[in-house]
Amino acid sequence: MLHEALFGARPAAEAVIAEDGGPLGFALFFHNFSTWQGKRGLYLEDLYVTPSARGRGVGKALLRHLAGLAVERDCARFEWSVLDWNADAIAFYRAMGAVGQDEWTVQRVDGDALRRLAGHLDPD
Template identity: 60%
Template sequence: MSNALSIRQATPQDIHQIRQFILELAIYEKAEHEVEASEADLHNTLFGDKATAHCVICENDGAPIGFAVYFFNYSTWQGKNGLYLEDLYVSQQSRGLGAGKALLQHLANIAVTSNCGRFEWSVLDWNTPAIDFYESLGAKAKSEWLGYRMDGETLVNFAKTGQ
């Protein structure tokens, strides 16, 4: 890792940059049209009184080049919290500096010092560069589990009617 790289907890002053990273990530994932979060939403969910998600910023010579958003989940089988990485992004012009690895190592340290039993994340099945990178670090795909999601109108209807 370059001595110029540093990682710090995000602050409310980073909201605009965090949203910009989210938009860049969505463009990379061909899903820019799916981004709904406003800066106010991000401020509330990352820094508000009931915030449960956390964000770190990776900087190179003091300039933001990437971020990671994470939260703690729970394993009943382990009886321990886990750390779940929701998003990790390094700006395209800053890739190859070691920022992605530094962000993952930083989060792994948070997981270890928080006595988490695991550190997990998801990756799109077509994102071969990310998959190769994660596997080079020793991470393993969870092939026995399928992810499911309920959102939008389906979530609201199910909550109200059970259908």
């Protein structure tokens, strides 16, 4: 499934890998769209750095690379979500210039609730 999403006929996402004699981390991202700006944005879905590579600038390099792609692609913004309990990640992102969007809350429908909303399951 991931192979199709990245390399299929209609890729849904892109990924970059940090390497130094082997993989150190990766960032998986895709484009979204802002009706407020009238432009697409770049959304970081996953950022992972191997435990042994943490603190060596790998995460920063990946974020800088994606920021460069967002600028090159004329994106209105570069954004991502972080769990509110992940204080280390939040501090890292703030140090990189990220600003929390506290006025927004993520809404999600998945599983049976998604199928129900789509009319593919009977209501409860």
